[in-house]
Amino acid sequence: MHTVSSDVLQIPSRMLAELSKPFIGREEEAKVIVLALLTKEHAVLIGEPGTAKSALIRRAAQILNMKYFMYLLTRYTEPAELFGPLDINALKEGKYVRITTNKLPEAEIVFLDEIFKANSAILNTLLTVMNERLFYDGYTEIPVKLWSLFGASNEVPEDPELEALYDRFLLRHHVRPVSDDQWRDLLRAAWNIEKNGYPKPETVVDRHVLETLHRLIFEVDLSPIESKLLKLFSVLESKNIHLTDRRKGKVLKVIAAHALLNGRLTASEEDLLVLKFVAPHDIDDFEKVHIILSEELRTAYRYLKELEEIYASIKEVDSYVSSFPSVNSRFIEYRLLEIYRDLESTKERVLAMIHETNDEKVHRKVHETVLYIDSVIDKIKKKIEGR
Ligand SMILES: Nc1ncnc2c1ncn2[C@@H]1O[C@H](COP(=O)(O)OP(=O)(O)O)[C@@H](O)[C@H]1O
Ligand SMILES: [Mg+2]
Numbered sequence: 001m002h003t004v005s006s007d008v009l010q011i012p013s014r015m016l017a018e019l020s021k022p023f024i025g026r027e028e029e030a031k032v033i034v035l036a037l038l039t040k041e042h043a044v045l046i047g048e049p050g051t052a053k054s055a056l057i058r059r060a061a062q063i064l065n066m067k068y069f070m071y072l073l074t075r076y077t078e079p080a081e082l083f084g085p086l087d088i089n090a091l092k093e094g095k096y097v098r099i100t101t102n103k104l105p106e107a108e109i110v111f112l113d114e115i116f117k118a119n120s121a122i123l124n125t126l127l128t129v130m131n132e133r134l135f136y137d138g139y140t141e142i143p144v145k146l147w148s149l150f151g152a153s154n155e156v157p158e159d160p161e162l163e164a165l166y167d168r169f170l171l172r173h174h175v176r177p178v179s180d181d182q183w184r185d186l187l188r189a190a191w192n193i194e195k196n197g198y199p200k201p202e203t204v205v206d207r208h209v210l211e212t213l214h215r216l217i218f219e220v221d222l223s224p225i226e227s228k229l230l231k232l233f234s235v236l237e238s239k240n241i242h243l244t245d246r247r248k249g250k251v252l253k254v255i256a257a258h259a260l261l262n263g264r265l266t267a268s269e270e271d272l273l274v275l276k277f278v279a280p281h282d283i284d285d286f287e288k289v290h291i292i293l294s295e296e297l298r299t300a301y302r303y304l305k306e307l308e309e310i311y312a313s314i315k316e317v318d319s320y321v322s323s324f325p326s327v328n329s330r331f332i333e334y335r336l337l338e339i340y341r342d343l344e345s346t347k348e349r350v351l352a353m354i355h356e357t358n359d360e361k362v363h364r365k366v367h368e369t370v371l372y373i374d375s376v377i378d379k380i381k382k383k384i385e386g387r
Helices: 006-020 027-039 053-062 079-083 088-092 120-132 160-168 180-196 207-219 223-238 245-261 269-278 283-296 300-322 330-356 360-384
Strands: 043-047 068-072 109-113 134-136 141-143 148-153 171-175
Touching: 006 027, 006 053, 006 207, 006 245, 027 043, 027 053, 027 148, 027 171, 027 207, 027 245, 027 269, 043 053, 053 068, 053 109, 053 148, 079 120, 120 134, 120 160, 171 269, 171 283, 207 245, 223 245, 223 269, 223 283, 245 269, 269 283, 283 300, 300 330, 300 360, 330 360
Parallel strands: 043 148, 043 171, 068 109, 109 148
Antiparallel strands: 134 141
16 A cells, blocks of 8 residues: 555646636646646647637646746747857857757746747757757757646647657647537636636645656556556557557556546556547547547446436336326236336446446436436336325
8 A cells, every 4th residue: 555645646636626727618628738747748739729728838837836938939930039049159269059048948847839830940959858858959968857848739730740749749639619508608707817817826836746746656556457458559559540659658657647636546447538638640530539438438428428318218218107197907017017127227237337436426427317217116116006
């Protein structure tokens, strides 16, 4: 048994709540950012303009007491804009020295907006910074303290030259506009933000805390999910979703981080859902992977869907039963007994879910469904007894 202070285990979920607080329907996006921070990896948010991508990443920087650098890239962005200008005095003596003060090489958290506009003049330097955590511009080599680099973009890059950069983002997420049932909330939230600005974050996390959390992910027991993960790799592959070997290996960190985010030091099947942030490449893949995972995994989402269907079918049974005046024939009695037995076995199936998942929402819905089944069973009993 590991002895980890429960305070530490609560930090990731607090970060998550703090991050998504001012926004509507941005919980998944916040999760991607927190997972990147826990794994010390890079994440990119892809989606149409105005979906709060930049606002979210800026807020992430606010909840971290770490050195931050952000820049909006264009095709014409020069290396000096990101990495600092060359020192003119040194240049006169024939030396190439960059003044990196307050520029990307000194930052721990970096946000590059429109990241895929990066041109070849900055691309290679960027790759080394992300992968080796070394700044190398052909003259000087400096180790950098970069923790995570966040990117935002309107689209998945198509230029093969950008493929290496894209692969460096272990976490990728397609940000979609909020759904129509959340438009009313969106109006309220946007009005509030316009009027009062963003609420100041209450929790602020420093590098030391992040380092502690990062070390903790390697304490997570991954044995319960290993064979299922291997199976998912082949299912994805069979549906033409290919993970590079780099991503196959690194996904373990994300799975462990997700367990940690849920306050656990043991991975479970629902942690495998994070594959939806790691496996997709093209824009269509995001939806595809999501569907594959919800079919393959016993997740809360899947249980809730099943419960919804069960609830709807009981509703039908309920109105069918109610339409019987009272038992006046062997046939009706027989039909009612049949329905009764079906309901009993449905109830058993529903109750079994309590042992299969510990998701609170599922438990609540199970409770509600069982109460409903009991009420219909009661109705049948009364009809059979001729009341
Ligand atoms: N889901 C949302 N919840 C609350 N406000 C939002 C949401 N989406 C967009 N907004 C508002 O729209 C603004 C534009 O977002 P921005 O971060 O610039 O988008 P992007 O970077 O995706 O183009 C935000 O600052 C916020 O005020
Ligand atoms: Mg933006």
